[in-house]
Each structure stands twice: as structure tokens, then as C-alpha cells.
Amino acid sequence: MTDISHEKSLVDSAPIARRSRARRWLSHLEGPQTFGSGIAFWTIFVLVVAAACAYPFFADGWTVGNAAYFLVWTFMAMGLSVIWGYAGALSFGQTAFFGLAGYAYGVLTINVGETYGFTFIALVIAVALAGVFAAVLGYFMFYGRIRGVFIGIVTLSVTLVFETFMAQTAGPQWAIGSARLNGFNGMTGMPPLTVPWFGGDIALWPDRPLYYVLLALTVIVYLGLRMLLNSRFGNVLVAIRENPERAEMLGYDIRLYQLLAFVVGGALAGLSGVLYTAWGQYITPNSMGLTAAALPVVWVAVGGRRDITATLIGTLLVLSLFQTLTIYGSQYALVAMGALLVLIVLLAPEGIVLGFANLVDRLTKRRGA
Amino acid sequence: MTILKTEKLKKSFGGVHVARDIDFTLEKGEMHCLIGPNGAGKSSFFRLILGEHRPDGGKILFMDEDITDARSFARIRKGISVKFQVPGIFKALSVHQNLTIAFQNHLHGHDLEATIARVLDFVSLADVATEPAGALSHGQQQWLEIGMAVGVEPKLLLLDEPTAGMSPDETHKTGEMLHELNAQGITILAVEHDMAFVEQIASRVTVLHFGAIFAQGTVSDIIAHQGVAEIYLGGGHGG
16 A cells, blocks of 8 residues: 655645745734734835835935934834833933943943954943943832923933933043943944954944945834734733733733833843944933933824834934925024924824824725725 | 632721621522622622732632732633623624634634634524624624623632623523523523523522621522612612
8 A cells, every 4th residue: 555645745735835934033022012914014025125226326325324223223222112002101311321331332442442243242232232231220110219390300301311421521531441431422433333254354434334234124123023912922912001900900010011021122222322433433411411302202103103104204304304494504404303202292192104004004995895 | 610819808098998708608509699889899799700800808718729929811721700880892893803812722724713612602603703892782792792701611600790781681692692602511600690690590699798798698588688688789779
């Protein structure tokens, strides 16, 4: 008797298996906590990424470097969306982690240099430092039962203390190794991110190579956060945001979940801080001041804090608007940002991008019904 | 077997004593109601059991384990489940999401979905599974919370006025649900004002008054108790 179980099937099942594997992967990226699902959404996503990849071929180096500058901030915005939009705790001091990591990158690379890919090791150390600091601060806040608006007050106070401290480090005694902190003028002279390569290191100046690295990082972080927010962890975060007492009475240690969300957000703000410092080779105490602390709140609120996609799109839109206003309107740009925040809070509290996306979704469903 | 026991449980806020040396015992499989006039300390007693208030003295034992110092979430993980007086649901999330969040600590994959389907059927919410929980009627929101509380098969279910704001039909249906859950082995302790509902569900009743146990017994014992009628029922029981 012939055993047919090992014979090759006449029907090739590989494409079907590949399709179901792809669907399983997609299922991790989709869910009730994030906008967008299905083949149409992911087709648009691929097209947008492809367009972003093609963009440097149609723009000059300065403009591409400027686009890279916009991408630098998206990590801090997405981190704030996790803490504020998903976990319901408004942090007004993400810039503390931004500044801490930025200065850490400067101190490390000025002292050690950029060879053997150390700039990337410094990036990891600085981001980890921001994460650890977020863990310590978050522990005292969440395990100390600080809630609501007081989280904003504590985090804002921390970033302002950092700014004030760094601003008075102008004297020569304020140096770590050969890295001068330099007070209000800020720290300069750190190298850009540098890739070790055969025949000579490649320094990622604010041009095409840095743009591609940042674009890749943005896509990775965005997709990673979609997976995280649609996991059990993300479910618990939105449960805490909606009704913390009920979440605890379902057996969740809500302090731990809030702390973890805060660490994720702090580390992402730290990533922005390092990339900003590497992008411009400088960092100043201003980056932790009141204005700097308020801007991420505006970006995230305008896009729609409760959705990571809306936050990402909104941040890029507001940043480009802000830069245009700064070029033509100088200090009035900040007044416009403040006015924008007030208008959003009053007229579209869910955010412009998320509100628009929900409207399109409703209209599509109505037409389909 | 005793499932819940309190020994000399004490709590006061300022000069107000909400629990005065409460010695309370709940046997496994009971359907027990806590009644008492407003301010008697019923909700405070619940909050002490749940760990939302720390007692000033005394002990709380669950399945013979001292949980007096355990945090709320840790007590829930040991098998206590709760339904609040004001529906404690996640109003912006769908009914399905509410149940997912309630059960995901214990169940995964197909088991999770099968349990959600079973509970949706049990609480008659299968048709509105994708609706936001906040869009449900008050009675449906109460049922959703009961579903969230029982899907993980707790050992003890605490209900704080489970029929508050319900129509007579909804109240009766809730009573039937609780009997079914009790038959499945879940011990139930409920704070309730509606004496008709207490008569429908309770095997034993405890009357609290000024933070202390005033009387205990079957429903008919309590109704016949002259002192209870004076402090709580206003001279008679009207249902």
C-alpha cells in the first residue's frame, strides 16, 4: 500500500500558507486601539512609505535635512500619545527625558568619539538613561497615587528644574570629562550619528542618509507601537484611561501599567532628544523650557491623542505649519500654536486628523449600509 | 466551608464609625444580602472587603487566607469579583472590548472568544456586541458589568445594588441570572434595598446599623424582626 501522505500535493499550498501568515502578521498590527485596518489601509500605508522613500530624489539636500528634522520629533509625540492618549496621564514634561538623553549623547560622544559605531552605542545608552529616569520618576508618581492634573504639574516642574539647572552650568567647572555643559549657550561639538564602514566611517549629516535612517526608525516605532497598543497591554491602558477603578477591580495593577506606559513614552522622548542632538550637533537648556514642553502637547492634541496614526500625521502637519509661521511670522508662530491648541480643545477635542478619519469612516459605512 | 470571614473589623472616618467590630461569616454557595438604612456602613463594608479602604483594626479572611493587607487587584486575582452600584464599565469601548479586557487576564485565543460569546448570550447582549457600552440602556449596562464580573468564574461575587435603576422586568431577570450563577457554584454577597428582590434571591440576610451587625437570619426572620422593622423598614415591609 502506498503512503500518499508524503507525496507532493497537486495543489501548491505555499501561496495560501504565505497569505495566511501575512494575515496573521497584519492581525497583530490591527485592532480596536488603532485606526486603520484591511488591505485598503495597508496599501495606502505602503504607498505613503514608498513616496517618502522617493522624496529625496526630488528635493535638494537642505530640504531633505529639514524633513529629517520633522521626523526627529515624531518619537516624542508618539510616546506622549501612549502616555496621555492611551493611558490617560497627561505628561507636560516629556522634554525632561528629551534633554537628559540629548545631553547624555553629547557627553558620551564628546568624551569617547564616534569611531567603531560608538555614536549608536551612545544613542542606546542615552535612550536607556531616559527610560530609567522615567521609571524612577514614574514610580514615585504612580505608586504615590499622583493622578490627573498633578501628573502634568510634577512632570512640568521636573523639566523646568532641569532647564534651570542646565542654564547655570556656564562656568568651566561644569564639565564632564572634556564635555563642557556650557550653560544657557548649550553644548556643542558632538559628532553626528556615524556608521562604521569599510574604507571610512559614514557620518549621517542632516541630508539623505540621515533622512532614510530616521524614516526607517519612524516606520519601525510606529508599527511596533501599533502592535503594543493592540496587545493585552494596550487593552489595559485604555481601560485605565476610561475607568481606573474598574480596571483595578478586574485584577490589574494599574500603577504598574501606567509606569510601563510612562517608561515607553520617556524612552521615546529620549530617542527624539538624541536624534535632535545628533542632527544639529547642539543642545541647549531651552529644549527643556516651558515653550518646548508645551509644543508636544499641541502636536498630539491637534492630530488626535487617542490614536497613534493621527498623532503621527498631526505632528508632521503642525511642525511644518509651525516652521512656515516661524519663517514668516517669527514669535507670532508661538501665539498661533497657543491659539490652535485652544481652538482644538474647544471645537475638536478628539483632534483634527482623528475627527476627519472617523467622519470618513462613518460616511463610508453609511454608504455601504 | 467558610469563603469570607471578617474578625473585629473596624473603620472610622473622623468621628464617624462605619465599621464597629464586624464579625461576619459567609459560607460557600450562599446568596447573602446586606441591608440597612442609609449610612449603615454597607458600602464601606464592601470597600473594606475589596481593599479600597484600609481597616483601622481587625482581619479579613478569604478562603482562610488573611487578605487584610492585600491590594485590591491582588484580592480580585484570588477569586473575588465585584459589580459596582453605578455601572463600572468602559463606556467609550465596545461591549466586546469590555468583556475582552475583563477576561484576558485568564483566557486567550479561542477560549477567550468562546467565553465572550457565552457571556454575551447569558446577559442578552449578543446583538449589541459591537456597540459602545455607553450607548446601552441602564439595565443593559448593569448586565454587562455582571457579565464582566462573572465570565472568569469567580469564587465570590460582590454586588452593590445590582438592580439600582432597573425596571421591574429587568430586576426580575437579574434575579434569575444570579440564581443561575449561584447554581454554577458562585457565592454571592449583595447590598440591596429592594426587599422584593432580596426575597427573590437571598438565602440569608445581614442587617447593618451604625456600622455594626444588627440582625442576621433568613429573609422571613428579618421581616419578622421587630427591631429591624423599626430601624429600617419603617414599621412594616412594603417591598
